[in-house]
Amino acid sequence: xxxxxxxxxxxxxxxLFQDWTERYEYVIGLGKKLRPMDESLHTPDRLxxxxxxxxxxxxxxxxxxxxxxxxSDSVITKGMIALFVRVLDGERPDDVLSADLSxxxxxxxxxxxxxxxxxxxxxxxAQMKKGALEASQARS
Numbered sequence: 568x569x570x571x572x573x574x575x576x577x578x579x580x581x582x583l584f585q586d587w588t589e590r591y592e593y594v595i596g597l598g599k600k601l602r603p604m605d606e607s608l609h610t611p612d613r614l615x616x617x618x619x620x621x622x623x624x625x626x627x628x629x630x631x632x633x634x635x636x637x638x639s640d641s642v643i644t645k646g647m648i649a650l651f652v653r654v655l656d657g658e659r660p661d662d663v664l665s666a667d668l669s670x671x672x673x674x675x676x677x678x679x680x681x682x683x684x685x686x687x688x689x690x691x692x693a694q695m696k697k698g699a700l701e702a703s704q705a706r707s
Contacts, residue, residue: 570662573654574670581674591643594676598645601652604638615694618687620644626698632657633699644684647676648691655695663699668692 568576584590608625615622620641627634635652639645650671655663671677671692677685 570666594646595642597649604636619683628702660699660703
């Protein structure tokens with residue numbers, strides 16, 4: 568499944584819910600399903616700067632594909648990063664770098680978030696791409 572197909576699948580799932588409370592519950596549920604991130608990885612260098620909540624992201628490469636572990640001290644923020652992990656985990660670094668992540672705007676989540684939380688979505692995407700860039704450069 569391509570990144571675009573994964574994005575469309577998520578949008579289709581979110582569109583099943585008409586009520587914003589149900590959508591948020593779904594996003595929170597995605598966060599709860601993230602692979603556990605060991606507390607030892609909750610380090611300052613993995614902290615996404617500028618987020619209202621604490622959000623940790625660990626990016627790596629295994630068999631030429633990106634691996635992401637993420638965690639947050641906020642359930643909604645953890646759900647938001649889970650959206651990106653679901654779309655980008657297991658993809659080649661170059662595909663992550665070229666991915667258009669504007670699907671997050673199509674979810675409508677930003678419109679129902681405080682400005683600082685909406686800004687966090689942009690920061691999360693940038694940090695995930697930064698991890699892919701580092702992986703791509705290390706491979707070169």
